[in-house]
Amino acid sequence: MTIKRIGIVGYGHLGKYLTDAVLERPDFDLAFVWNRSISALEGNIEGRFICRELEDIGQFSPDLIVEVAHPVISEKYGPHFLQVADYLVGSPTALASQNVENSLREAATNHGLYIPAGAFWGGEDILKMADRGTLKALKVTMKKHPSCFKLEGSLKAQNESIEGTDPSVLYEGPVRDLCPLAPNNVNTMAAAAMAAHNLGFDGVTGCLISDPKLTDWHIVEVDVTGPEVGGKNFNVKTVRHNPAAPGAVTGTATYASFLSSMVRAGGRGAGVHLC
Incomplete structure (x- = not known):
């Protein structure tokens, strides 16, 4: 069985859900978790998994980096992520900027850029x-x-x-x-x-x-x-x-759907892939 090392960028509701799933699954290893507020990680994540600077993700040797934080992450760090590992864009609204889409497509030459289907049926x-x-x-x-x-x-x-x-x-x-x-x-x-x-x-x-x-x-x-x-x-x-429920930005079924996308992401080579 191939074990995939996962780095999680963002530790909100979805990020925590995915982190827990990675820790529970035998086919995944947790490479790192980053969050804008480090205090949200301390006490919840072992110190060896905490990434404090996104420029340092290479030190954690991830196979797949999963962004579930904010669209600005792809703009600022997406090309760097793709130099290190496959990249799953959890906030694909970032790609509405033609410059961001172009930069990520151009960077996806050695690793793959993955777009989760989410609630997009078919x-x-x-x-x-x-x-x-x-x-x-x-x-x-x-x-x-x-x-x-x-x-x-x-x-x-x-x-x-x-x-x-x-x-x-x-x-x-x-x-x-x-x-x-x-x-x-x-x-x-x-x-x-x-x-x-x-x-x-x-x-x-x-x-x-x-x-x-x-x-x-x-x-x-x-x-x-x-x-x-x-x-x-x-x-x-x-x-x-x-x-x-009222007030919920993300529907309950989306969590499982995103996890399925994360399972499918990675290993398909360069270019853009739907997962």
């Missing part, structure tokens, strides 16, 4: 369509309770002003413009834009809906349009209900 099939050039349109709609959004700028004010129980469309348009306004909420859309590479962040449509009635679920709809046959377009639409 990603492998959509990737195949993009590879063949048969993917004509893709729309991802996310519906959540207002308290489940962590938004910036005009979207934050719009969400906070919602009254009553009717759903409100906060945004509908290119995923590229949405990612900076909702960096913690639309990683699924960013993964979709990477899988649908023939459309990209400008061609994939994102729709964000704030619904006060959604007290138990996060809902993700993926609407795929393919080639025209006999005057009609191929179409697939999926609807995913992810259990989530």
